[in-house]
Amino acid sequence: MDILIAAILTIITAATPLLFAALGELITEKSGVLNLGVEGMMIMGAIIGFLTVNQTGSVTLAILASMLAGILTATVFGILVLVFHASQVPTGLALTIFGLGLSALIGQSMIGVAYEGIPKLAIPVISSIPILGDILFNQDILVYLSIFMVFVVYWFVNSSRPGLILRAVGDSHDAAHAMGYSVIKIRFLAILFGGAMAGIGGGYLSLAYSPLWVEGMTAGRGWIALALVVFASWKVGRVFMGAYLFGGITILQLHAQAIGIGIPPQVMSMLPYLATIIVLVLISSDRTKIKLNAPASLGKPFHESR
């Protein structure tokens, strides 16, 4: 039982950065924009967040800074694809190259610098409930925030009026434009939100998950976040499920190795990727449902004068 709780606690930290970045990308994609630069935005969030906590000692400022770093990086993307009509796919990839380079440049003085990590925020009384208390109410602020954001994004997409407009823009920009909505403005905001969340996700890495700075420390998590949005077939609840499935299997295979089962570690390491594929296959078979959720204009440029 103790091991199970411990494993769950580890899974939560592994899933949280994925959840942040994937929720952000979900909103971006809902508006019809495919930003493959999540990795680049995350790593910028990671270095700026770490730099800030190192300089100011303030966790709040650090989180805000990593968010801002994500927003600024996303702004570059937004200007390129919305103002200059650059293709979204390569621009996102270029953003990742750019972000990895720039973060390494900025972070040169932070190598070897230690930080003890942001504190746990135990909610009084209920955090002492056995089993559930530790899992649910004794986490750091960012874990709570990530769960809170699941509800916010869910409500926003499914129940709010701006969410309706967002989906309209993503489904048919021409129709939304005809209805008088500013496609460019809405998409820009969606891109910035994606950047903010990726930035926080990156900040979580350098502030809480493994509180240090080393070059390229995102180690591909931005790509996983991207895949999770697809995995979720653009549904908020499934993003949550995907992040915890992926994080969960990653951790469980480590545990299985420690117990000592005779399967090669490379095969064990394949499991999170294979499981994601298999589950996607299982939930994708209903073609029409997926089509309803996928933003129809995803990846397609919008030309106002048309």
Added chain:
Amino acid sequence: MLPKLVMRQAPSKAMVYLSPVLALVLTLVASIVLFLIMGVSPAAAWHAFFLEPISTIYGLTELVVKATPLVLIGVALALGFRAGVWNIGAEGQLILGGIFGGTTALFFYEKTGFHIIPLILIMGIIGGMLWAAIVAFLKTRFNANEILTSLMLSYVADLLMNLLIHGPLKDPDGFNFPESRLFSDSALLPILYEGTRLHIGAIIALLVVGIGWILLSRTLLGYQIKVIGDAPAAGEHAGFSPTKIIWITLLISGGAAGLAGAIEVSGPIGQIVPVISPGYGFAAIIVAYVGRLHPVGVLFSALILALSYLGGETAQIKLNLPLAVTGVFQGLLLFFLLASDVLIHYRLKFTQQATL
């Protein structure tokens, strides 16, 4: 007096060729700041990035060696992207090609014969196609999105390579290090220019550009690809099978990536190693788009990107610039290349009244 982008009546022919030049100029200007911050002269940095690497014959051949896999994969990916098939897992397909081709090369260890090299290349193609076929099958049969499956299968391919190179593929006399034997000479691609690493893969890449160009512009399949990509509904209405297009484009891009993998192991590397590609499969996505999804464009964009890699090495050697600077510089270059193409379809208009 803010400039405004106004759509042209027709795409500008001149800008098709001028916009990359403009992008290059803008990159040079913007990078002045970067290099001054890093404390090096911009002129020296530009020289290191763009001229120094190709100032020798050897440098030129290395540029071609580096660009070869990018061209091969980029051309094939462009076909898929045109059809709206998002194969972003060419990296995994390349690795499988390396495994298949490399294993073939090891199978013929210390044997001779002219059939060996064609067999290596064909097996590479088959390996890449098999990996891509999984994606196509899951997409057409189970409706599983190819962005996810192809990406996830890349990670699986990487781990599979790792598993094999620590096991059956490792050099029996190699102290259990994760590397295969060095291939026999009969399994190494012929060199085109003695004393360099320029191998026949370069010619194959050029052939692929030609084939891709003909396929896209002169065949019914090319037409179907374009129609399905631009207007899926119209395509289906015309009786084109999306399923068929998905299969064909994935097999083509998987096969090309696999071929690139086989060429890498039997060409410049000459053995199987744990990491046979520094991310060619991903870089080729950029190459395809910067080349405007046109085979000839891909050829040029692959050369530009390859040059920026070589330039990054030179900048480190000559100017002691950290690799991170190369990332930023490449990012800038790509940003400008991608943004400048706007001028093909739009023109700048300077409005008289202030826009408030």
Added chain:
Amino acid sequence: MIKKTLSIIAFAASLTATGIASAETKVGFVYVGPIGDHGWSYQHNQGRLAVEKELGVKTTYVESVKEGADAERVIRKLAADGNDIIFTTSFGYMNPTNKVAKKFPNVKFEHATGYKRGKNVSTYSGRFYEGRTLLGTIAGKMTKTNTIGYVASFPIPEVIRGINATIIAARKVNPDVKIKVVWVSTWFDPGKEGDAAKALIDQGADIIMQHTDSPAPLQVAEKRGVWAFGQASDMKAFAPKAHLTAIIDDWAPYYVERVKAAMDGTWESKDTWDGFKTGMVVMAPLSEDIPEDVRKMVKEQEKMIIDGTLHSFQGPIKNQKGEIVVKEGETMSDKDLAGMNWYVEGVDGTIPK
């Protein structure tokens, strides 16, 4: 025309390789990771900086050079650029280094952790397992759960040697101790390395060891209140309490010695596999939390390893089945150690093949 150009280039290359070289020595380094990895490549770069400082020569490095087709080009470029001696610091550079060395007979090459040498190619590596022996002794003495957790990267001989050296030493002071190994299939992913450490601690390990690059496992140990050891460099800053000591890769003395030899013409090809004795492997200060008798014991072991009275792999050594592989009174040969791919008794799990 092309031929003529080529011969001019060749002539120019030979000029830079020999003529100018004697005037000013240039040293090149090729790293597999970024110098900001705070691990393997970072330590090699520290060695480079020491060369610059002590000998005042010009050095050049290229970082994050992948071990595939890129390596040969970069090494060759450094050679053609007039570097007199070039250090290639990852196993995967072995064949590219030797290929380039044949074309540049006047340039000296130094390849880390490989086994192929040539007239102008030396090999060098550290006997890091000597350090593991000391860690194993400390771990065996200090574990309460009799479980050591080991975060490992890839099943290459270097890593397996480290695991074995650890358990052999630990069992000498505590016959009940066991090692649990988790492979993360990466040298470098702080998050995953930390997760592996968490899994090991959750399963009862109260000492964490690692053969991956980042300090993340130490940070986890610090938070969980278990002990841990630094890797490649002193990582005490990351885990002031948990950090017991660290095995430090100190390439500086070797690099300075070899560059000096290249400068005064005494350089010749050789194989170097050095440990405590020459200072290529160094221990970080021992933590006050290690009981005094253990500290004394470890210091004693270090001395014995240096004067040759103790070897990390001296018999009797049993394999996992309990069969004696190295008899009492014998020690394993360097050749057997170099290719080690089996576990000794006391390691949980099987070696991935």
